[in-house]
Amino acid sequence: MQNDPNAPRYSRQVLFPPIGEAGQRRLLESTVVLVGCGALGASLGEQMARAGVGRLRLIDRDVVEESNLGRQALYTAQDAADHLPKAAALAGHLEEFNPDITVEPRVSDLNASTIRDLLDGADLVLDGCDNFDTRYLLNDWCVSSGRPWVYGACVASRGLTAVIVPGQTPCLRCLFPEPPPAGAAETCDTSGIIAPAATVVAALQAAEAIKILTGNLEAVRPTLFSIELWPFRIFEFGGKDPSPRADCTCCGKREFVWLDTTDRARVLTYCGRDAVQVVPASRGRAFDLDAVERRLAPSFAVRRNAYVLKVEVPDHTLTVFDDGRALISGTGDADRARALYDQYVGS
Ligand SMILES: [Zn+2]
The missing domain is CATH 3.40.50.720 (NAD(P)-binding Rossmann-like Domain)
Known part of the structure; x- marks a missing residue:
């Protein structure tokens, strides 16, 4: 009970x-x-x-x-x-x-x-x-x-x-x-x-x-x-x-x-892990993980569950969450991570 x-x-x-x-x-x-x-x-x-x-x-x-x-x-x-x-x-x-x-x-x-x-x-x-x-x-x-x-x-x-x-x-x-x-x-x-x-x-x-x-x-x-x-x-x-x-x-x-402080950094680098989290500036706006999957699946290896999409692109793995955040692995550089986000996920 x-x-x-x-x-x-x-x-x-x-x-x-x-x-x-x-x-x-x-x-x-x-x-x-x-x-x-x-x-x-x-x-x-x-x-x-x-x-x-x-x-x-x-x-x-x-x-x-x-x-x-x-x-x-x-x-x-x-x-x-x-x-x-x-x-x-x-x-x-x-x-x-x-x-x-x-x-x-x-x-x-x-x-x-x-x-x-x-x-x-x-x-x-x-x-x-x-x-x-x-x-x-x-x-x-x-x-x-x-x-x-x-x-x-x-x-x-x-x-x-x-x-x-x-x-x-x-x-x-x-x-x-x-x-x-x-x-x-x-x-x-x-x-x-x-x-x-x-x-x-x-x-x-x-x-x-x-x-x-x-x-x-x-x-x-x-x-x-x-x-x-x-x-x-x-x-x-x-x-x-x-x-x-x-x-x-x-x-x-x-x-x-x-x-x-509402304008904290939108990119958070994980120290020593060769991965960077990118939080899109458009928080609160609806994010369509299905659309991302449809766009990437024809060209890249995509794995997906209800919450997360994981895609292998050259030299990097992107783990994209259903609120638009992404973990970019294979780089510790914030600008590079942001660029990869824009390139594959879009903002
Ligand atoms: Zn105190």
């Missing part, structure tokens, strides 16, 4: 005194938005669905690839062979083991123009994303609307996480006033990653999320926390009870520069 806190699947969690039946009921009435369905996101999605979060929205712009299967929970070789979008594939797997909750996959790019729609109604936001632009945008939205979020990042054998409860704990810009310069941060595509690093960070994030959602705020770990698995070390920053910074641009002065 939907929304039944006494369902057998939740019985062991309900036995845990800080949660109990009242906490389980709160989980079932909650809406959690998961931003990014990669290694962190897939694991977070699994834990939130098993915990019984009543409404779970999954946002991701990418498709499942074979190189994801070494660490990204739940995805299958068939998902990769079918080029399924991660949000749709993950939603399908979550429904297989918890059909009683509502799962909303959104195959979309989260940016300043889409964030209000994508995060609408969120009681809590979980960060499973892979770039700082998105995290600073999330921080702006969460602080401006007073919603908690849980930051998470992992690379190689280590990870970092922080709980941000607006007005009570430091926000991301209290901790790091500006993001690192583009290309300066290590990524899983350049430094690699072992699966346990992602799993442990996702577990730490999920535990804090469950505390917040069940009303156990006093148990929340308010500091920035870093864990290194190889060799094992943990670090905690910010003392026992850190406060938001009064001079913080975001939560102190309430200037939401990431949220208020």
Whole structure:
């Protein structure tokens, strides 16, 4: 039965005194938005669905690839062979083991123009994303609307996480006033990653999320926390009870520069991956993926499902989504990617 806190699947969690039946009921009435369905996101999605979060929205712009299967929970070789979008594939797997909750996959790019729609109604936001632009945008939205979020990042054998409860704990810009310069941060595509690093960070994030959602705020770990698995070390920053910074641009002065910028770059380069995402300037205008398929199919190898078209052109693969975005692989150059987009997809 939907929304039944006494369902057998939740019985062991309900036995845990800080949660109990009242906490389980709160989980079932909650809406959690998961931003990014990669290694962190897939694991977070699994834990939130098993915990019984009543409404779970999954946002991701990418498709499942074979190189994801070494660490990204739940995805299958068939998902990769079918080029399924991660949000749709993950939603399908979550429904297989918890059909009683509502799962909303959104195959979309989260940016300043889409964030209000994508995060609408969120009681809590979980960060499973892979770039700082998105995290600073999330921080702006969460602080401006007073919603908690849980930051998470992992690379190689280590990870970092922080709980941000607006007005009570430091926000991301209290901790790091500006993001690192583009290309300066290590990524899983350049430094690699072992699966346990992602799993442990996702577990730490999920535990804090469950505390917040069940009303156990006093148990929340308010500091920035870093864990290194190889060799094992943990670090905690910010003392026992850190406060938001009064001079913080975001939560102190309430200037939401990431949220208020509507003309962010339309081309996003994936560091170290030899692929570039192109977001057409005409967002919001209808995009006809069928027409693109009809145009390209006579001349090129085209594979297609309901969400995505993949076409092999000389030296490049274009993965075109039904909202008009495209991933251009085989180049790291933004101008070249834009040119290929215009050449094959059209704008
Ligand atoms: Zn702040």
